[in-house]
Amino acid sequence: MARAASTKGNTRIQRQKTKQILDAALEVFSTYGFRGSTIDQIAAQAGLSKPNILYYFDGKEAIHGVLLDRLLHTWLEPLEHLGESDNPVDEICAYVTRKLEMSRDYPRESRLFANEILQGAPNIIAELQGPLKSLTDDKCRLIQSWIDEGKIAPLDPHHLIFSIWSTTQHYADFDVQVQAVLGASTTDRFETAQTHLDRLFRAMLTPQKADDI
Amino acid sequence: MARAASTKGNTRIQRQKTKQILDAALEVFSTYGFRGSTIDQIAAQAGLSKPNILYYFDGKEAIHGVLLDRLLHTWLEPLEHLGESDNPVDEICAYVTRKLEMSRDYPRESRLFANEILQGAPNIIAELQGPLKSLTDDKCRLIQSWIDEGKIAPLDPHHLIFSIWSTTQHYADFDVQVQAVLGASTTDRFETAQTHLDRLFRAMLTPQKADDI
DNA sequence: TCTTTTTCTGACCATATGGTCAAGACTATG
DNA sequence: CATAGTCTTGACCATATGGTCAGAAAAAGA
Numbered sequence: 001m002a003r004a005a006s007t008k009g010n011t012r013i014q015r016q017k018t019k020q021i022l023d024a025a026l027e028v029f030s031t032y033g034f035r036g037s038t039i040d041q042i043a044a045q046a047g048l049s050k051p052n053i054l055y056y057f058d059g060k061e062a063i064h065g066v067l068l069d070r071l072l073h074t075w076l077e078p079l080e081h082l083g084e085s086d087n088p089v090d091e092i093c094a095y096v097t098r099k100l101e102m103s104r105d106y107p108r109e110s111r112l113f114a115n116e117i118l119q120g121a122p123n124i125i126a127e128l129q130g131p132l133k134s135l136t137d138d139k140c141r142l143i144q145s146w147i148d149e150g151k152i153a154p155l156d157p158h159h160l161i162f163s164i165w166s167t168t169q170h171y172a173d174f175d176v177q178v179q180a181v182l183g184a185s186t187t188d189r190f191e192t193a194q195t196h197l198d199r200l201f202r203a204m205l206t207p208q209k210a211d212d213i
Numbered sequence: 214m215a216r217a218a219s220t221k222g223n224t225r226i227q228r229q230k231t232k233q234i235l236d237a238a239l240e241v242f243s244t245y246g247f248r249g250s251t252i253d254q255i256a257a258q259a260g261l262s263k264p265n266i267l268y269y270f271d272g273k274e275a276i277h278g279v280l281l282d283r284l285l286h287t288w289l290e291p292l293e294h295l296g297e298s299d300n301p302v303d304e305i306c307a308y309v310t311r312k313l314e315m316s317r318d319y320p321r322e323s324r325l326f327a328n329e330i331l332q333g334a335p336n337i338i339a340e341l342q343g344p345l346k347s348l349t350d351d352k353c354r355l356i357q358s359w360i361d362e363g364k365i366a367p368l369d370p371h372h373l374i375f376s377i378w379s380t381t382q383h384y385a386d387f388d389v390q391v392q393a394v395l396g397a398s399t400t401d402r403f404e405t406a407q408t409h410l411d412r413l414f415r416a417m418l419t420p421q422k423a424d425d426i
Numbered sequence: 427t428c429t430t431t432t433t434c435t436g437a438c439c440a441t442a443t444g445g446t447c448a449a450g451a452c453t454a455t456g
Numbered sequence: 457c458a459t460a461g462t463c464t465t466g467a468c469c470a471t472a473t474g475g476t477c478a479g480a481a482a483a484a485g486a
Contacts, residue, residue, distance in 0.1 A: 031332060031333065032248060032332060033246050033248065033249060033328075033331075033332065034249070035245060035246065035248055035249030036246060036247070036248030036249055036332070111331055114327070114331055114386075114387075115246075115331060117386070117387050117389055117390050118246075118324055118327055118328060118331070118386055118387075119244060119245060119246065119249070120244065120389055121389045121390065121393075125389065125393065128389070128390055128393035128394070129393045132390075132393065132394065133393055133394050133396075136394050137394075153416070155409060155412060155413075156405055156408070156409045158394065158395055159405060159406055159409035159410075160409070162380075162383055162384075162387075162391060162406075163380050163383075163409070163410075163413060165383070165387075166379040166380050166382075166383035166387070167375075167376050167379050167380060169379075170375055170376075170378070170379035171375075173327075173330070173331055174327075174330050174331075174375075174378075174379070176330055176333055176334045176338065176341070177330050177334065177341055177345075178375060180334075180338065180341035180342045180345065180346055181341070181345065181346050181349050181350075181371065182371055183346075192369055192372060193372055193375075195369070196368060196369045196372035196373070196376070197372075197376075199368060199417070200368075200376060200413075200417050203366070203416045203417040204412070204413050204416040204417060
């Protein structure tokens with residue numbers, strides 16, 4: 001018999017093929033969106049036949065589902081690492097850097113996520129309202145405590161996080177536009193972006209000793 | 214006879230129906246993306262029959278094309294208004310505000326654009342490399358001149374613009390996520406975002422009289 | 427090696443979708 | 457109010473696409 005809701009993982013062949021399929025699917029889904037992608041495209045990309053794909057997964061939606069599941073874990077990881085520090089400005093800037101690196105190294109994942117959200121997040125709305133919201137609220141409390149201690153400038157923690165997400169993910173999701181306008185090489189684009197974003201958030205976060213003492 | 218590459222506009226009925234169709238198409242395309250949308254959906258949304266839609270437009274792609282054309286014009290307008298000013302910080306912040314208002318008032322247009330870019334901008338890559346790049350480069354020179362005059366802090370003009378685009382459009386394109394995390398009402402979300410973004414860019418742009426004099 | 431289990435595929439099916447067309451309904455106007 | 461032109465639609469077509477299935481081909485065991 002050969003059942004398995006979605007991911008198989010027993011034999012050597014199963015492990016290899018499922019990985020192969022998921023990688024191909026990520027490539028295709030992140031480029032054309034869910035409805036714009038076909039099993040044939042994924043099959044071609046994976047170098048397998050369509051029925052063979054359906055042998056490993058219960059359908060197009062199942063493949064997409066597995067990708068989204070894994071994605072959320074990867075996606076939230078950097079934020080989880082945001083923690084106590086005696087230099088909160090550096091700590092937050094390090095988070096910005098990590099997020100930017102993810103845009104550079106995992107643009108497909110970023111676009112898959114963006115596609116999903118753009119279309120109303122039909123398949124991950126629960127995760128957004130659950131785990132994502134919890135984690136975010138949690139980190140916002142941490143940020144608020146830094147504000148209360150005067151270690152960073154006063155600002156809305158939630159919107160700060162939105163700004164970090166948007167500015168960093170922009171370099172993955174809107175890469176075509178960035179390239180069209182900048183025309184720089186990939187490394188150049190990300191290096192200058194890194195410098196810029198660090199400066200941006202540092203300026204915003206560094207507390208102003210307004211009227212001093 | 215009844216020819217017209219795409220937009221008809223002679224009789225009263227033609228004007229009304231084309232507008233009706235374009236509005237419905239914007240709704241559908243911005244929600245499901247080009248390939249995820251069907252003519253039937255557009256027809257239903259517009260309250261017309263499918264053949265009737267095709268009487269006014271030469272096909273699905275033609276409708277999409279018209280929408281994209283109009284979009285680019287609307288989209289670049291705010292940036293065009295960025296001009297000389299004796300208070301560049303205010304001038305740029307006003308641009309940020311205008312962009313945020315567009316996210317609030319025209320979220321469908323924002324998502325249509327995002328969808329197109331995400332998928333590699335197949336239909337507007339030329340416009341990005343042409344008009345968009347020209348305009349952007351142009352405004353970057355203006356910003357650079359402000360920097361040279363010491364009126365705003367030194368920073369990379371291109372990346373500054375990317376930051377403005379990404380942070381403001383985030384509230385339209387990722388609205389579902391923002392809602393999931395914030396849970397605030399629409400007006401609340403945009404009001405607090407406005408405050409936050411103004412603070413963010415003001416902090417970054419205001420020149421530091423580092424070693425004074 | 428022989429048998430069992432897993433893996434793979436060509437052929438097929440049902441449905442969805444972009445698009446056409448001939449004919450009917452409606453409108454404007456001479 | 458008749459007629460030319462405009463508008464609308466039901467019925468249809470060709471193709472694309474998600475998915476199935478019976479049986480062939482490999483692998484894995486015994």
